[in-house]
Amino acid sequence: MKRKLVVEAKGLSKRFGDVVAVESMALDVAEGEIFGLIGPDGAGKTTLLRLLATVIPPTAGEAWVLGKDIRREAEAVRAKIGYMAQRFSLYGDLTVWENLNFFADVHGVGGDERGRRLERLLAFARLEEFRHRRSQQLSGGMQKKLALACALVHQPRLLILDEPTTGVDPISRREFWDILTDLHVEAVTILVSTPYMDEAERCSSVGFMYGGSLMVRDTPEHIVGMVPNTLLVAHLLPTASGRLPIREAQNVVKVLPGILEAQVYGDKLHLFVKDAGMALPVIRGALQQAGVPVSSLMPARPHLEQAFIYLLGKRDGEVHE
Amino acid sequence: MVRSMNDLMDDAGFAVIVEGLTKKFGDFTAVDDIAFHVLRGEIFGFLGPNGSGKTTTIRMLLGLLMPTEGQMTVLDFQVPGQAEQVRLRCGYMSQKFSLYEDLTVAENLRFFGRVYGVPPRRLRRRSREIIVMAGLAGRGNELTRNLSGGWRQRLALGAAILHDPDILFLDEPTAGVDPVSRRQFWDLLYTLADQGKTIFVTTHYMDEAENCHRLAFIHRGRIVATGSPQTLKQTQMSGEVLEIEVDCPEEALRSLKTDPTFTEVALYGRRLHVVVPEAVGARAQIQHLLGAVGVSVSRMVVIPPSLEDVFIARVR
Numbered sequence: 001m002k003r004k005l006v007v008e009a010k011g012l013s014k015r016f017g018d019v020v021a022v023e024s025m026a027l028d029v030a031e032g033e034i035f036g037l038i039g040p041d042g043a044g045k046t047t048l049l050r051l052l053a054t055v056i057p058p059t060a061g062e063a064w065v066l067g068k069d070i071r072r073e074a075e076a077v078r079a080k081i082g083y084m085a086q087r088f089s090l091y092g093d094l095t096v097w098e099n100l101n102f103f104a105d106v107h108g109v110g111g112d113e114r115g116r117r118l119e120r121l122l123a124f125a126r127l128e129e130f131r132h133r134r135s136q137q138l139s140g141g142m143q144k145k146l147a148l149a150c151a152l153v154h155q156p157r158l159l160i161l162d163e164p165t166t167g168v169d170p171i172s173r174r175e176f177w178d179i180l181t182d183l184h185v186e187a188v189t190i191l192v193s194t195p196y197m198d199e200a201e202r203c204s205s206v207g208f209m210y211g212g213s214l215m216v217r218d219t220p221e222h223i224v225g226m227v228p229n230t231l232l233v234a235h236l237l238p239t240a241s242g243r244l245p246i247r248e249a250q251n252v253v254k255v256l257p258g259i260l261e262a263q264v265y266g267d268k269l270h271l272f273v274k275d276a277g278m279a280l281p282v283i284r285g286a287l288q289q290a291g292v293p294v295s296s297l298m299p300a301r302p303h304l305e306q307a308f309i310y311l312l313g314k315r316d317g318e319v320h321e
Numbered sequence: 322m323v324r325s326m327n328d329l330m331d332d333a334g335f336a337v338i339v340e341g342l343t344k345k346f347g348d349f350t351a352v353d354d355i356a357f358h359v360l361r362g363e364i365f366g367f368l369g370p371n372g373s374g375k376t377t378t379i380r381m382l383l384g385l386l387m388p389t390e391g392q393m394t395v396l397d398f399q400v401p402g403q404a405e406q407v408r409l410r411c412g413y414m415s416q417k418f419s420l421y422e423d424l425t426v427a428e429n430l431r432f433f434g435r436v437y438g439v440p441p442r443r444l445r446r447r448s449r450e451i452i453v454m455a456g457l458a459g460r461g462n463e464l465t466r467n468l469s470g471g472w473r474q475r476l477a478l479g480a481a482i483l484h485d486p487d488i489l490f491l492d493e494p495t496a497g498v499d500p501v502s503r504r505q506f507w508d509l510l511y512t513l514a515d516q517g518k519t520i521f522v523t524t525h526y527m528d529e530a531e532n533c534h535r536l537a538f539i540h541r542g543r544i545v546a547t548g549s550p551q552t553l554k555q556t557q558m559s560g561e562v563l564e565i566e567v568d569c570p571e572e573a574l575r576s577l578k579t580d581p582t583f584t585e586v587a588l589y590g591r592r593l594h595v596v597v598p599e600a601v602g603a604r605a606q607i608q609h610l611l612g613a614v615g616v617s618v619s620r621m622v623v624i625p626p627s628l629e630d631v632f633i634a635r636v637r
Binding site for chain 2: 219
């Protein structure tokens with residue numbers, strides 16, 4: 001059975017003067033997905049999210065969000081979604097609890113349900129002990145969690161989050177994603193943009209935006225699977241002086257037959273090969289002959305980032321296959 | 322003390338030695354008694370969240386900020402005492418690439434060359450080299466504002482090395498550029514390191530830190546671990562990471578989260594990552610738990626932890 005679409009866009013475009021920020025975009029997001037939007041600065045990610053959140057109107061095209069038309073029913077869309085902008089606005093001189101109540105008022109959340117719901121959100125965001133603290137005195141990570149809680153007061157079925165974890169410390173970032181995972185388990189749909197590739201790996205589906213369009217959109221597994229070559233990771237042993245002979249190893253390996261790419265990656269070497277079975281003994285032999293001691297040489301799953309580099313290169317006709 | 326630090330530097334080829342470094346701003350301790358060293362020709366990553374003390378440390382190493390306490394030696398010079406000598410031999414590139422938008426590529430290089438006091442003839446030669454190195458050939462007359470993020474970033478790096486410095490300080494250099502440009506940038510850094518230049522780079526991107534030869538984790542002004550990415554993963558991680566593939570990841574997640582043994586349970590696409598005290602016992606426990614709720618496991622393997630896993634294990 002096909003799942004219900006929460007976002008459906010066709011030919012969606014936005015121009016700012018001569019600049020095309022979003023170009024004739026088609027996008028379907030099914031209920032319950034965590035859809036991650038990645039791409040460089042200026043690719044159009046924020047504009048796309050603003051269009052879907054009805055913050056700005058499109059220049060052309062159409063889109064439905066939770067079944068509502070973003071042009072004609074913008075008010076209805078806004079009432080149904082939770083949206084967290086990159087520069088979200090909390091009231092700095094209000095406490096955590098007051099901020100939550102303010103947003104509950106804005107969304108007309110009242111009655112017996114209200115207190116219980118706000119308490120639950122407070123617990124959810126792990127902010128119970130900071131209830132009476134002014135929001136300007138919270139750490140960056142806590143402010144983000146509070147902003148998320150405020151975006152959830154009306155129990156939206158779709159959350160639109162624009163780089164919600166940028167600049168947040170690793171522990172808060174993890175907690176933030178734990179909260180998103182809990183929402184995902186409750187079948188809330190999440191549209192999130194991020195500059196971090198490791199966060200993209202956590203999404204059920206990823207769209208790579210480039211120059212106003214989606215270049216790829218698939219599950220992380222499938223995107224990584226689009227790389228036809230095998231990645232081998234080589235760890236080396238340090239020489240007597242304590243240095244790792246990575247460059248030496250790269251120079252030895254990169255000229256061997258069957259090696260498509262040999263990249264230094266910190267304290268290891270990443271090798272893309274066509275056929276791991278054939279390449280492994282050749283690489284081992286060549287390194288041994290050159291006197292470069294190898295501690296391990298093993299196939300590994302490429303990173304999403306490497307998959308995008310491959311796909312961009314292929315599009316630009318720079319890839320050897 | 323000073324003498325022994327110099328001896329150490331000569332013997333092993335250290336580019337930076339920091340001992341007992343502290344910086345207080347009023348009541349707030351931004352950098353709290355840190356010590357580390359950087360080898361010559363090494364790419365050294367200073368990794369930590371925003372506000373952890375990274376930029377404060379760089380500013381002290383450059384002699385722009387007086388330490389409250391501690392010793393710093395950069396390229397055999399004492400800082401801040403001999404900071405002037407250091408400044409001539411170091412390049413600096415900040416997060417907000419400090420280029421003039423309304424100047425062309427060539428004009429920006431000329432401007433920064435003069436700032437660094439590079440003689441005109443040498444400057445012409447260096448500019449040509451750098452334009453080639455940064456992949457900007459044929460774009461010398463283009464306005465900087467029309468360059469994409471990746472090109473601008475490589476130009477900013479070029480401007481920082483016009484005077485052929487021995488050490489480069491890069492403060493969050495790759496924020497907001499696309500993956501291909503990021504890769505090209507790192508390849509440039511490896512080339513510079515090969516030429517013997519030392520590179521000190523700060524980042525809050527945990528996955529990017531994998532690019533460094535060696536790292537220091539900084540958290541709330543204190544260094545919590547140092548070593549190569551591989552060493553950190555092998556020695557600083559408490560517990561192991563299991564990657565699990567199941568038929569119903571949401572149900573599996575719900576069930577594993579109810580068990581306090583598993584401090585970290587995360588969904589990665591359709592896979593689960595679970596941090597466990599030790600894999601052997603945990604496997605059986607997970608099989609049992611998931612079996613009880615009717616979830617079947619198709620694959621369960623130990624995977625290397627990410628640097629973020631290690632960082633979190635260290636600071637929690």
